[in-house]
Amino acid sequence: AQTVTQSQPEMSVQEAETVTLSCTYDTSESDYYLFWYKQPPSRQMILVIRQEAYKQQNATENRFSVNFQKAAKSFSLKISDSQLGDAAMYFCAYRSSRYNNNDMRFGAGTRLTVKP
């Protein structure tokens, strides 16, 4: 079974600075998807960024980018120019590309605090 590990329960960053959230995963599959979700106090899950495992290029979405290291099974999220609105729980998630086993597995989460 696939597992997702986020080793940082809490992280803090100064406004306008850069922070990196770590995520590792364990899988025997070669094709899969990785995601970072943001969960603000409203509890609504918001997709931040996604990465297809077959793509070597790291995904980017404005201030958010990932460092995808397939061999190391690492998928970190970098937030540049942090804003107060970035404060939230961040979950790393894995999903197999196989149709019969395509539910999403989440890490334990990292609580990000942004200091003004």
Place this chain on the structure above:
Amino acid sequence: GAVVSQHPSRVICKSGTSVKIECRSLDFQATTMFWYRQFPKQSLMLMATSNEGSKATYEQGVEKDKFLINHASLTLSTLTVTSAHPEDSSFYICSARVIAGNEQFFGPGTRLTVL
């Protein structure tokens, strides 16, 4: 982006009663819907996967007779917590997968409190 709604957003019930939570995909059809449970300060734990027109697949440790899931149409799935007890108090989140797609969208969640 696609919208998934959940109703109710918050429910308080007495121990022993049953509670139904609805999950709707508002502007797309979803062959697959997922139900998650999230305890305070914890991650989302998958409870079950439901496919339209077929029985739900439950994760290990989730009682299928207690958490009844019905996915009668491509836009609606329901989770019924039967004979609820205080330990069932949690935040329940549904998620819907677009037909033949890789996108998955989450509902806003339902907070269940069992007294």
